[in-house]
Amino acid sequence: MWTxxxxxxxxxxxxxxxVLGAGLMGHSIxxxxxxxxxxxxxxxxxxxxxxxxxxxxxxxxxxxxxxRTGAGTGTIIAAKSLNDAVADADIVIEAAPEKLExxxxxxxxxxxxTKPGCILASNTSGLxxxxxxxxxxxPERIVGTHFWNPPHLVxxxxxxxxxxxxxxxxxxxxxxxxxxGKTAVHAKRDIPGFIGNRMQHALKRExxxxxxxxVCDAETVDLVVKEGFGQRLxxxxxxxxxxxxxxxxxxxxxxxxxxxxxxSETPQRLLRDKVMAGxxxxxxxxGFRSWTPSQAENARTSMQNHLVQAAKDRLKKRKN
Ligand SMILES: NC(=O)c1ccc[n+]([C@@H]2O[C@H](COP(=O)([O-])OP(=O)(O)OC[C@H]3O[C@@H](n4cnc5c(N)ncnc54)[C@H](O)[C@@H]3O)[C@@H](O)[C@H]2O)c1
Numbered sequence: 001m002w003t004x005x006x007x008x009x010x011x012x013x014x015x016x017x018x019v020l021g022a023g024l025m026g027h028s029i030x031x032x033x034x035x036x037x038x039x040x041x042x043x044x045x046x047x048x049x050x051x052x053x054x055x056x057x058x059x060x061x062x063x064x065x066x067x068r069t070g071a072g073t074g075t076i077i078a079a080k081s082l083n084d085a086v087a088d089a090d091i092v093i094e095a096a097p098e099k100l101e102x103x104x105x106x107x108x109x110x111x112x113x114t115k116p117g118c119i120l121a122s123n124t125s126g127l128x129x130x131x132x133x134x135x136x137x138x139p140e141r142i143v144g145t146h147f148w149n150p151p152h153l154v155x156x157x158x159x160x161x162x163x164x165x166x167x168x169x170x171x172x173x174x175x176x177x178x179x180x181g182k183t184a185v186h187a188k189r190d191i192p193g194f195i196g197n198r199m200q201h202a203l204k205r206e207x208x209x210x211x212x213x214x215v216c217d218a219e220t221v222d223l224v225v226k227e228g229f230g231q232r233l234x235x236x237x238x239x240x241x242x243x244x245x246x247x248x249x250x251x252x253x254x255x256x257x258x259x260x261x262x263x264s265e266t267p268q269r270l271l272r273d274k275v276m277a278g279x280x281x282x283x284x285x286x287g288f289r290s291w292t293p294s295q296a297e298n299a300r301t302s303m304q305n306h307l308v309q310a311a312k313d314r315l316k317k318r319k320n
Pocket of ligand 1: 044
């Protein structure tokens with residue numbers, strides 16, 4: 001029987017990581033571990049996803065101007081079955097589609113097919129860890145690791161502790177992720193949206209309400225963020241900023257403002273109508289704003305360049 005009380009470890013040994021799913025998130029998570037010297041086995045029922053895996057990982061090494069053949073880089077193995085991928089693994093990261101029943105059956109199987117003590121992590125964006133672990137015999141081994149997209153460029157990983165997850169598993173996962181150069185944070189309760197998506201969608205709800213009620217158009221909402229408080233956000237979080245301006249000022253503002261903010265409990269009509277009309281955003285040429293193919297391409301490139309530069313700067317800092 002697996003024991004939840006793992007000994008404290010100084011993280012020196014390179015681990016064997018299994019990644020389930022070679023899609024958008026899985027191939028990038030495999031890169032993150034391999035770039036830090038781990039052996040990674042990846043499996044996926046789609047033969048095409050497995051066949052293209054190593055080429056897509058090569059693309060990330062090239063993008064970040066890293067040498068994949070350099071000393072200290074781990075190997076990525078495309079495994080034909082879940083059992084082949086996980087039998088010797090120390091940690092499994094599940095990055096399969098966001099379907100509760102699928103994830104439940106994967107974790108039930110993982111408990112049976114992994115070594116005692118192997119940590120089992122789900123990269124779910126929003127399903128409760130407790131529900132994913134509901135059918136598994138040893139839920140204390142199961143933890144959430146919400147890598148932000150794309151994992152090879154965005155440093156944050158939220159580590160989610162389900163009601164039955166062992167604290168030592170959470171702590172070990174945070175230690176491993178930190179050693180990879182990730183910024184790993186502990187979500188102590190298994191709540192919808194974890195930490196980051198709750199804040200992101202609270203902002204989107206107010207943004208939609210401003211447009212819906214005619215205060216301003218979508219372009220103006222985005223300008224206000226990008227040219228205003230967004231300028232500060234990556235160097236100073238909202239609570240640091242409250243400390244900067246003074247909590248007395250924050251309190252005074254909340255006294256008159258909070259009751260006026262949007263508090264919709266269901267998705268707003270503007271959003272629903274757009275989706276019903278097929279206005280999905282850049283992919284269809286129209287969402288909250290209109291996009292020509294070249295405008296959409298420029299917006300994607302500009303964000304990608306920004307994230308790549310920041311990731312390269314972090315890699316350089318870690319080297320020095
Ligand atoms: N895309 C994002 O921005 C994002 C961000 C954070 C978290 N996530 C989460 O990561 C997970 C994966 O998302 P994605 O965007 O990589 O999806 P994706 O569709 O790109 O990849 C999923 C892969 O899983 C494979 N798969 C299907 N059944 C499987 C099984 N039984 N075992 C192993 N692999 C299986 C599919 O063939 C596919 O290649 C989801 O839970 C998603 O919610 C996604």
